Amino acid sequence: MSAESPGRRLGLRGRVMLTFALGAALVLLLLAVSVFTISRGYLLDQRERSAQRLASADADFVKRRLAAPNADPRAALMALDPAADTILLLLRHGEWISADGNPPPAPPTPSLLAEVAAGATTLEPVTVGELPYLVVGVPLGDGDAFFEFTPIIELRSTIQVLGTVLAACALAATVGAALLGLWASRRVLHPLRSLAGTAASIAGGNLDSRLPEDNDRDLNTIVTSFNSMVDSLQRRIERERQFVGDVTHELRTPLTTLVTSVEVMHRHAAELPDRPRRALELVGSELDHLRRMLDDLLTLARTDAGLHHDDExxxxxxxxxxxxxxxxxxxxxxxxxxxxxxxxxxxxxxxxxxxxxxxxxxxxxxxxxxxxxxxxxxxxxxxxxxxxxxxxxxxxxxxxxxxxxxxxxxxxxxxxxxxxxxxxxxxxxxxxxxxxxxxxxxxxxxxxxxxxxxxxxxx
Structure with missing residues (x-):
């Protein structure tokens, strides 16, 4: 015997609810991933553009200050007013200069330095002290370069919050779809429960049970066909009951005559030879058997028809x-x-x-x-x-x-x-x-x- 499949064990209601939940989960997963990917790319792109514009403006300011006679590179950096946690570095004649006079916490990578040295303004994500930054390198000419480290902690937090919100919305929508599937399955199965209850009532002997009329045009055909089938079945059963009852009743009259005749013959059985007497006993036994059978048939016919001599x-x-x-x-x-x-x-x-x-x-x-x-x-x-x-x-x-x-x-x-x-x-x-x-x-x-x-x- 083959094992029952998991879908069969769930039942129709469970399968409908699972279908709704899985369908919603797949659609929402695709939608959440798409929204997250597009939003993350858009936010990063906007942040990178903003960092590049700000770094280019700051580099122009520093370059003008350095063009002055006896210009102090550190003073040029300090003249800037960057956002909090922003790191400014200046590569001047091969020497690293920071606004606070300390060594650079994390010099740009060799690849970034190479691109800046080639004369291209370049952006690259880096991590400084376990914090995320966007570093923008701007060439100043004569081998000098300006580097601005822009923190993107808030951007990362925003992206994380966006992912969490999308996941929570997808989960809530999946649960809602499962509940919707449960409600829909109940609505779909309601006619079947009514059909099962009516069929059980008919099987229990209540042949007058019928399905109630329904305004749903899709269900009217089933209701009408089922009720017509039960009507036909009831008429056939009633005809058979009536036939059995009529036949049994009609047989009682000739049987009574035979029983009476045999009883009369039994009174004179002593006058009969042995063989006819044994035949008479056999006929009497069979008549008694037939009488009891007719009585039982009449009782069964009355029971089938619901006719009783007494009340409960x-x-x-x-x-x-x-x-x-x-x-x-x-x-x-x-x-x-x-x-x-x-x-x-x-x-x-x-x-x-x-x-x-x-x-x-x-x-x-x-x-x-x-x-x-x-x-x-x-x-x-x-x-x-x-x-x-x-x-x-x-x-x-x-x-x-x-x-x-x-x-x-x-x-x-x-x-x-x-x-x-x-x-x-x-x-x-x-x-x-x-x-x-x-x-x-x-x-x-x-x-x-x-x-x-x-x-x-x-x-």
Whole structure:
């Protein structure tokens, strides 16, 4: 079996939200990188142009001061009024001169010196004492040169702030896109949840469930098609139920006549020879089998159609089981709870009677009946002395007409008793299953939801 892909584990909503988030993240990443690169290049270019213009103006001023007789190079540098943290250097006749009289903190690189010596005004980024600068070299003629170190700390901080803001905006927009994807997925899945809920209701037996009309023209086709399908399905099921009920009802009249005739013949059975008498017993047995089958079919048809002889009421299963076991004096109910359930008394009596009869007919006799609380359910356990039920057959025995080998080697039953039990218990919101009894044999376990009706209303 292949491993489930990560996308399948996320579910449709997760995939939609992830798609929105990844799409937004990719677009915003590209946009943020583009904006950052363009803005950084523009700011650096403007700063370099400003540094070059300022250095050229300062170089012209120094050059004019040096042209005066007996000019002092250091005084010429000091006459300038540079911005804070700006470093001024003068290369005069091969000697480095600074405005403060100290040696230059970081002389220009050889490549910069070479370009300036060639007569070109040159700019180059450098680091002085771990601080970033732009150094501009301006040739003054006769081998002299002027160098101005302009600090760009604020520019670097501005670029860092710009990068941080762009990253934060991209992250926030990605989260916003994910939330938008979540909202969009909920909107998209809302019709599917409505469809799933209606389908589950129909599967639970409520064939009157329909999808509500929707003003969305794209969904109207689905809603109309689904409701039309359910209408057609309901009509077909109702026709089949009606057919089964009519056929079963029509068979009761000739069957009653046959049963009456056989009973009359049984009164004179002693006058018949052995062979006709055995044939009469066989006919009587088969008629009894057919009568019970018709009764079960009628009960199933009424259950399918939702027709019942009684209404739901709070019931004590202890009393109900005692009633069912009235003819089984040696099998008391082993009960540790008297929790009530809400149900139809006649239907539940018939269901538990079928389980007891099943144990007597096919399980070599009833062994035990237990009643226990289990969470918000009450469990009824019915054990027999038989050989048990094979695991592969434990679901099939609750199907209609499961006789022969499916019914533990017996063909005496109608094949409808356990099917009627399963449908009756399901109609009460419960479940029934077969397992192994601790002492051998089969155990049928019925789980019914507890009722919270006040005690004084329970009969």
């Amino acid at each position: 009421e709070p019931l004590r299963l202890v009393d109900l089981l005692d009633h069912v076991l009235a003819g089984q004096a040696a099998t008391p109910v082993d009960a540790d709870t008297d929790g009530p359930v809400l149900g139809r008394k006649l239907a539940l009596v018939r269901a538990f009677t079928n389980l007891v009869d099943n144990a007597e007919r096919h399980g070599r006799g009833l062994a035990r009946v237990g009643l226990h609380a289990h969470g918000d359910h009450v469990l009824v356990e019915i054990d027999d002395h038989g050989p048990g039920v094979e695991p592969a057959e434990r679901e099939r025995i609750f199907e209609r007409f499961a006789t022969g080998r499916t019914a533990r080697g017996s063909s005496a039953g109608t094949g409808l008793g356990l099917a009627l039990v399963a449908e009756t218990i399901a109609a009460h919101g419960g479940t029934v299953h077969c397992t192994d009894a601790p002492g051998g044999g089969a155990r049928f376990v019925v789980a019914l939801p507890l009722d919270n009706t006040p005690e004084d209303t329970i009969e």
